[in-house]
Amino acid sequence: MNTSASDAYAAETLSEEAVDALTRASASTLPPGAHRHEALLSARAANIKQSAVRDVFEISMQPGLVSLAGGNPYLQSLPLDRLAASASAIIATHGLEALQYGGGQGTLELRTQICQVMAAEGILDADPENVVITAGSQSAQDVAAKVFCDPGDVILIEDPTYVGALNTFEAYEVDVQPVIGDEHGIVPALLRERIAALQAEGKRIKLLYTIPNFNNPSGVMLARERRQEIVDICRKANILVLEDNPYGLLKFDGVLPEPLRAANAEDVLYLGSFSKIFAPGLRIGWALVPAHLKQRFYLASEAVTLCPPTFNQMLVSDYLNNYDWQGQVSTYRALYQERCTALLQALAEFMPDTVSWTKPEGGFFVWLSLPEGIDTYPLLHKGIDAGVVFVPGAAFSPQQGPSNKLRLAFSAVPPETLREGVKRLAPVLAEAIAGV
């Protein structure tokens, strides 16, 4: 066992025995030059791809750039000194619990508090027994795909939708199928048609994944009057609704529409998160699971992470217990409203006439549409040259190919910087439009 042995192994050509084993192990012939381990990859591995948003996340750290790319919450308004004291007290007085393994479903204290958070979001009947704490709501999306989807099964999505969900679903070889919406979200009649068409093709539709409040990336809010009808359509087609609501509390005016889950305990699996209302760096989200599905969801979640981090759960519990977290949400609402307004004003001032955009009532994002025929992906690097970063629209769609859309995030950027970013972006778009 000396270290030079590994080099020898790496360099050796495959023995006859190895080639024989490889041939048996691999269903298909490897392309020339491929590593022999390529034969070991699962079919789903080919579907696991780089997120364009995460790509841009790295780029947007470059100094001097105005980043309108990352949907980061603005943490400067958190009471850091008091949180520091809380973290210290938790370890000093409850360290043996905080640093130890915990239950796979999460602490009862935090699950109980999460039910209070959900009450503020408009869900009044949540039972802590049916809450499963997850590594952000991202992990809850992963578990949902795992529990419900065989390869080729369909998850219906809004187009555009959250890129992280697309990546997660595609990692399970899900057939992600878009549902057409408008400026008020999914259109019930079109949803009904889409379901019928897919069923006529023999597709097995398992879930409708939706971000009804301030969709990432579009910023669109699903109209109140469509909500129950959408759940009804899904229930009748035996499709479970996967409602992702990280931004729901961040409606600028604080007048929240009822979640799809509110009156539909049996037909909606609801995902929530502390990433946007408290701190994403703790990675604490949750799923409120229909009672009859809870045990399966919980066990699948446990099989991924064993248990959520105890210390982080206790920190969130302490924050909810000892801070005016609803006051902090109000602070965020005012802050994000101010930024959204500044962004919309700058867009009105600087953008070419043929560019249009959404006017969100909450959340983090504005969605721009350029004239047909323009692909925003190559404009990303022109934008960077001009000192501004955005996320090209193609990232948020399961369909390959060019997109004339792009996402701007206002959450982490002060008003004057938003204005500067738009000022830099406008000539890049104008030039592209002029060149069509």
Next chain:
Amino acid sequence: MNTSASDAYAAETLSEEAVDALTRASASTLPPGAHRHEALLSARAANIKQSAVRDVFEISMQPGLVSLAGGNPYLQSLPLDRLAASASAIIATHGLEALQYGGGQGTLELRTQICQVMAAEGILDADPENVVITAGSQSAQDVAAKVFCDPGDVILIEDPTYVGALNTFEAYEVDVQPVIGDEHGIVPALLRERIAALQAEGKRIKLLYTIPNFNNPSGVMLARERRQEIVDICRKANILVLEDNPYGLLKFDGVLPEPLRAANAEDVLYLGSFSKIFAPGLRIGWALVPAHLKQRFYLASEAVTLCPPTFNQMLVSDYLNNYDWQGQVSTYRALYQERCTALLQALAEFMPDTVSWTKPEGGFFVWLSLPEGIDTYPLLHKGIDAGVVFVPGAAFSPQQGPSNKLRLAFSAVPPETLREGVKRLAPVLAEAIAGV
């Protein structure tokens, strides 16, 4: 949208339309009384089951019981006051970073430090570029199964092996196949035979999952002289070795055998964890991935959790930077050795002659064998009646059916309590043996 509507929906018989949709959606007929959502479950969902260890974890919290069940590290020896101060300082001075989203692979600082930890474990050539930080090593096992295994693919395992890995692999419909070992771990000749037999059946073998140091649950250490041969056998059969080494540093005498990964950078995917050498409640583990597989592993990990918790990574980094973590490992070694010795002495004193057990040189566990024909699962409740909890052996085997083995964990229990636990357990086993 009133709340009584949901009750009405729950009670209603299925409409013709729904039955129609259900029939199309479901490949098989549902059993009578099944919820219509059962038709939505994936094939893999049926494989996701409750871990007997986690079951026992709940029971073992009852006051008055001596728990020899849970493999919890003994955290009392950690410098909690100093850790509290560190946590506070991180939030107070770097809170905007600690509480924010981070990169999907983990921080470069911690990945660099992890390479130093692995150097202490016997891996001298690790590159931070190939380290992916995960939610404990559990999550790394999940990602490995996801990236490499299609349904029906084989993962070879030691029998017995870690129950959490079994649950994780089975959640991907993996065909988990045991390899026979002895008191020195996997026997190379038997591994070779097993591979040949499975290949002759047309099975696609993807991974060998092994805990070479102080296997959970058996406590067995793989003999030094078998290590390279095992990697060689796997390499020749194009099987990737998944080496899980959470206990490696906890060899009582501190004289560590080289990990399988040490001289085999290309053929071993190595999993490490801070759960046993620092604190499981932070859920920070890692994978050291062969360079040619790193990008796929990293993207799959990102699709599950987006990023590991930034604050937790900074806490671990601070611990590694500012504490004598190797001194703490030495403290743990002495502590666990003392406990292991106490457990072995008590077993020698109290156990019936026909019970035998392993004599671990490190780790957390001792594995007991009762005479053939005895099933330890029904003894669990008799043990609880007698005031002692253990984990029945069946949990650690992919084969269904009774097991005459059981696991005792000494890590979290002081010597005198270990003695008391064994004293309570011995008559339960003696009675069972007498009754055969």
